[in-house]
Amino acid sequence: MTPAGSVRRIVAASIVLMTTAFAACAEDVNDYPTAARVEYVFGCLKANGETRQVIEQCSCSVDVIASILPYERYVTAETVLSMSQVRGNLGAQFRTSEQAASALNDLRRAQAEAEVRCF
Secondary structure (H helix, E strand, O other): OHHHHHHHHHHHHHHHHHHHHHHHHHHHHHOOHHHHHHHHHHHHHHHOOHHHHHOOOOOOOHHHHHHHHHHHHHHHHHHHHHOOOOOOOHHHHHHHHHHHHHHHHHHHHHHHHHHHHOO
């Protein structure tokens, strides 16, 4: 085998490894379904004004949150937010639970980071 052939094989193997690593990272970042991302952006637009710049900022925001918080944890925090508004004993369980507070704190930290990076 010639030195050029060896170099080509090494380069090819490196490209395959880098592509595989990048795909694994992309899967981690993209574990949020499209519908969940769109729902977040719509809510963000309503809260911040419906301009082109805000679309970019809200899209950035959900990407940052997705890079920090796994989707499963995001769903848990969104459920806590929703259920804590229910009156009575059921809502009280979501307002006072340590697990619920932890999930909510994780979401708020991710949102604060997104605010710093995107707005």
